Structures are given as C-alpha cells and as structure tokens.
Amino acid sequence: MNYVAISYWRRRDRYYRLVGNRCSSCGSEYYPPIYICRRCGSESLVDVEMPNTGQVVTYTILREVMAGFEGQQPLVLGIIRLENGVKVLGQIVDTPPEALRTGSRVKMVFRKIREEGEAGQIYYGYKFTTL
Ligand SMILES: [Zn+2]
Numbered sequence: 001m002n003y004v005a006i007s008y009w010r011r012r013d014r015y016y017r018l019v020g021n022r023c024s025s026c027g028s029e030y031y032p033p034i035y036i037c038r039r040c041g042s043e044s045l046v047d048v049e050m051p052n053t054g055q056v057v058t059y060t061i062l063r064e065v066m067a068g069f070e071g072q073q074p075l076v077l078g079i080i081r082l083e084n085g086v087k088v089l090g091q092i093v094d095t096p097p098e099a100l101r102t103g104s105r106v107k108m109v110f111r112k113i114r115e116e117g118e119a120g121q122i123y124y125g126y127k128f129t130t131l
Contacts (some may be wrong), residue, residue, distance in 0.1 A: 018126055020086060021045040029085045051083035052108040061097045064079055068114035080106055091127045105131040
C-alpha cells in the first residue's frame with residue numbers, strides 16, 4: 001500500500017460524508033476543512049457535515065481525461081455552491097452535458113472515482129447528479 005492509499009483510507013469517512021468545518025466565532029463554513037477562519041482569524045473550528053444539495057455555479061466538459069479516468073469521457077467537472085454557500089469542485093454524472101445549465105440543482109452521490117493500476121484499488125468519493 002502506498003502513501004496515497006494509506007492517506008485515503010485514513011480519511012475515508014470524510015469522503016463518504018463530506019465533512020467540512022464551521023468557525024465557532026463567526027459561523028463561516030468551509031470545505032475542505034481549514035485550521036484558521038479566513039473571515040475572522042479564529043482557530044476554533046468544529047467539524048460539520050456539509051449539505052448534500054446545491055447549484056451549479058460553472059462547469060466544464062473534458063473530452064480528454066487523465067489516466068485512471070478512461071471510459072468516463074466526456075467528463076463533466078463543476079463548481080457547486082452547496083446550500084450553506086460553500087463551493088466545492090466535483091464531477092457531475094448521470095446527466096447529458098447538453099442538459100446541464102448554470103444554476104442546475106444537484107445533489108451529492110457516492111460513486112467510484114477511479115481505479116489504480118491493473119489489479120487496482122478502487123477509490124470512491126462524492127460526485128453530483130442533477131435533481
Ligand atoms: Zn470565523
């Protein structure tokens with residue numbers, strides 16, 4: 001098992017729940033979690049689960065994909081603004097690219113992200129699908 005794999009397994013709970021954090025002082029929320037609040041500078045942040053629905057802010061359609069993502073093209077990547085205002089980058093699946101719009105409502109789903117190598121470890125994580 002290589003470093004990436006170990007780190008993945010250690011953090012897998014976060015992938016399945018999309019846990020970010022919230023500043024105890026001003027209430028700002030972040031994903032991925034941060035250590036110092038960008039708004040007020042507080043170091044008091046607590047884990048909080050992110051909402052699982054949001055809206056597409058912008059997206060791009062990739063017709064060439066990186067190794068490990070073969071067979072997934074065209075691959076749609078979007079920036080999603082979750083209900084709490086936090087923006088996350090994620091793949092948008094199960095939606096024909098031409099049906100997608102800025103402002104489309106999406107929800108988070110858990111899917112296979114990629115396989116590593118021939119006998120590959122399979123990575124799962126969050127993606128988005130239109131509502
Ligand atoms: Zn703050």
